[in-house]
Amino acid sequence: MGRAPCCDKASVKRGPWSPEEDDLLRSYVQNHGTGGNWIALPHKAGLNRCGKSCRLRWLNYLRPDIKHGGYTEQEDRIICSLYSSIGSRWSIIASKLPGRTDNDVKNYWNTKLKKKALAIQQPQQQDYYSHHHHHTTKQQQEPAPAAMQQAPATLAPRYVDGGAMPTAPSSLAEFSPALPPPQPTGAVAINNSWANNSGAMAALEDMFLPELLGAGEFPIGDHLFGGGFGFGSLLLQDHHRATSSSSVQAAELSACYFPNAQAEMWADVKPPAGLCHSLT
DNA sequence: AAACGGTCCAACCGCCCCACG
DNA sequence: GCGTGGGGCGGTTGGACCGTT
Numbered sequence: 576m577g578r579a580p581c582c583d584k585a586s587v588k589r590g591p592w593s594p595e596e597d598d599l600l601r602s603y604v605q606n607h608g609t610g611g612n613w614i615a616l617p618h619k620a621g622l623n624r625c626g627k628s629c630r631l632r633w634l635n636y637l638r639p640d641i642k643h644g645g646y647t648e649q650e651d652r653i654i655c656s657l658y659s660s661i662g663s664r665w666s667i668i669a670s671k672l673p674g675r676t677d678n679d680v681k682n683y684w685n686t687k688l689k690k691k692a693l694a695i696q697q698p699q700q701q702d703y704y705s706h707h708h709h710h711t712t713k714q715q716q717e718p719a720p721a722a723m724q725q726a727p728a729t730l731a732p733r734y735v736d737g738g739a740m741p742t743a744p745s746s747l748a749e750f751s752p753a754l755p756p757p758q759p760t761g762a763v764a765i766n767n768s769w770a771n772n773s774g775a776m777a778a779l780e781d782m783f784l785p786e787l788l789g790a791g792e793f794p795i796g797d798h799l800f801g802g803g804f805g806f807g808s809l810l811l812q813d814h815h816r817a818t819s820s821s822s823v824q825a826a827e828l829s830a831c832y833f834p835n836a837q838a839e840m841w842a843d844v845k846p847p848a849g850l851c852h853s854l855t
Numbered sequence: 856a857a858a859c860g861g862t863c864c865a866a867c868c869g870c871c872c873c874a875c876g
Numbered sequence: 877g878c879g880t881g882g883g884g885c886g887g888t889t890g891g892a893c894c895g896t897t
Binding site: 590591611612613614626627630663664665666677678681685 | 881883885890891
């Protein structure tokens, strides 16, 4: 038995918001706040909408100081860095981008940034295989494991075969990612021995996160994943909702470093009169 | 000009977590 | 301890828009 819906979907309006509805919601929240109860808000505000719909509309569109589009190179870097570190935890990522919402960041990543990153990665992938795999065995002809083909796993510039450490790129356009060697078994590319190979992996977030978050605020690497941080943990976190205990543990651990991050951010912003901080 | 396919994004869905009685 | 209500979150979808044929 599932839980009861938050509202009667048949009797509330759905779909795009009209300017009049926006005005009603905006003026009500600015004058009265949310009262800590989004479910009751639509009735009080004279809106025939689901409370959750009102909340989403406010948070993603009507909230003051929301920015839409026009992502900067620095914001690209922040998103890529954090995505490679913590996966698709958009609310956390958005909390580090003032004026951006989780929905906006998520859409931006899915529609633009992921492709941008893939486009950068693919020539590197071809280059790697042409240099390291002249022998065409059956195994090598097989496609890389699905997890390895995912964008986040290939974003971070990596050491390959103990090569020289790259200098920190100053922008996404300067990413110099290199793929790990193909896994002979075709298994998901979680390979801590490879990842730990004399510090052979320099995750992008190691370069960017101190800049983003301040030194010590987000102890990537040793603290998060017992020293085995790198490509493998990247994949784990990309699937933080998976049921494996290791991924759940990784997700929980990483979450510890962002205690109510968005609330803290909003606590620093003086809200308009009548606006409460419970919005987030 | 019409048809088609791809892109983008606002909005919805469903699940999880937490507070409270 | 348990059930319930509400908030928060990530994933998915529907449709508008745009470029190409």
